[in-house]
Amino acid sequence: MNYFFIANWKMNFDLKIAQEFCHNLTVNNLSDQRVIIAAPNIYLASLIKGFPKLCFASQDVSTRAESFGAFTGEISSSMLAQIGVSYAIIGHSERRRFFHENDNIVKIKAENCIEHNITPIICIGENHEQREKGDYLKFLKYQLINSLPSRGKDIIIAYEPVWSIGTGQTPELDQIEEVSHYILNLIAENGLLEHKPKLVYGGSVSSKNIKNFIKMPGISGVLVGNSSLNIEEFLKVCKAGE
Ligand code: PGA
Numbered sequence: 093m094n095y096f097f098i099a100n101w102k103m104n105f106d107l108k109i110a111q112e113f114c115h116n117l118t119v120n121n122l123s124d125q126r127v128i129i130a131a132p133n134i135y136l137a138s139l140i141k142g143f144p145k146l147c148f149a150s151q152d153v154s155t156r157a158e159s160f161g162a163f164t165g166e167i168s169s170s171m172l173a174q175i176g177v178s179y180a181i182i183g184h185s186e187r188r189r190f191f192h193e194n195d196n197i198v199k200i201k202a203e204n205c206i207e208h209n210i211t212p213i214i215c216i217g218e219n220h221e222q223r224e225k226g227d228y229l230k231f232l233k234y235q236l237i238n239s240l241p242s243r244g245k246d247i248i249i250a251y252e253p254v255w256s257i258g259t260g261q262t263p264e265l266d267q268i269e270e271v272s273h274y275i276l277n278l279i280a281e282n283g284l285l286e287h288k289p290k291l292v293y294g295g296s297v298s299s300k301n302i303k304n305f306i307k308m309p310g311i312s313g314v315l316v317g318n319s320s321l322n323i324e325e326f327l328k329v330c331k332a333g334e
Contacts, residue, residue: 095306096248096292096313097330098128098149098213099320100181110135114143116323122330126313129320130181130213133167140176149179149213152187155200157207173208180205181315183239184215185254195238206244213248213315214239215294220255229274236275237282245288249275250315256295258317265304268293272310299328306333 105113110131117127130149131139140148150172156163159170172180182205183198202212216235218228236249251271256262263271272291279289293305294315305314320326 094126094312095333096126096128096290097326097333098130098179098181098250098292098294098313098315099326100130100151100184100294100315100317101132101320102151102186102317103132104321105132105135107135107138110139111142113323113326114139114146116327118143118145120327122327127330128179130179133172136172136177137175147179148177149181150177150210151181151184153180153182153201153204153210155197155204157200157204169204169208169210173210177210179211179213179248181250182212182214185217185252185257189254195235198239199241202239202241202244202247206241206247211246211248212241212244213250213292215250215252215315217250217252217254217257217295219253223253223255229271232271232275233278236278247289248292248313249289250292250294251275252294252315258296260296262296262301265308268305268308268311272308276310297329299325299332302329302332 128147128149130151133150136148153169154166156166159168182201187193202214205212216232218231222228222231253263290312291310292313292315293311297314297316298319305311319329
């Protein structure tokens with residue numbers, strides 16, 4: 093099944109636990125699933141070497157387009173590509189909130205990824221207030237259009253309502269369908285189809301609700317936070333796609 097199961101580990105796990113987790117994933121024969129592990133950058137080289145059958149993502153990338161240079165603390169997309177990283181989560185709401193990333197920064201980062209054949213997973217999502225006020229579609233429209241790279245293909249757009257992340261609350265299925273429809277139409281109307289974007293949903297996905305998302309038209313995968321931190325739970329999520 094061509095469905096993405098993206099584990100966003102955030103700033104969690106020590107290296108040994110990360111390795112055990114990846115070992116468990118590989119022995120569980122999820123080979124026909126697109127499982128992507130977004131591990132902390134510092135672990136990526138070791139995990140990619142140890143588990144060549146798995147796919148890995150970084151959780152961020154530098155805004156600098158240069159491959160190398162005097163930018164203390166930065167990790168370029170070229171460096172990530174060199175060690176075999178094939179995806180990068182960009183513009184997650186935690187980065188937008190705690191590290192003040194705006195749409196323009198997200199766009200630059202996505203472009204840097206594309207330059208080095210890393211598929212950006214671009215996160216967008218409204219907050220609780222925007223949802224309550226009813227202007228979330230307008231917000232999502234501008235957030236998406238301003239965050240998209242000017243060129244590139246095979247990008248992934250992650251719709252993650254901020255109010256759903258880590259809260260156990262998920263939107264009603266028709267609310268997700270409304271947004272996915274809207275985003276896919278917007279992409280077509282704006283001539284952005286060359287990006288061949290795929291849409292994934294994120295926000296409190298778990299083994300209890302995964303079946304709902306898998307059945308949803310227009311949704312090509314899930315971005316999983318808390319439920320990707322427990323191997324049994326994450327395996328249940330992934331196996332629901334079999
Ligand atoms: P959650 O996180 O699954 O814990 O809600 C999702 C995310 O932050 O990407």
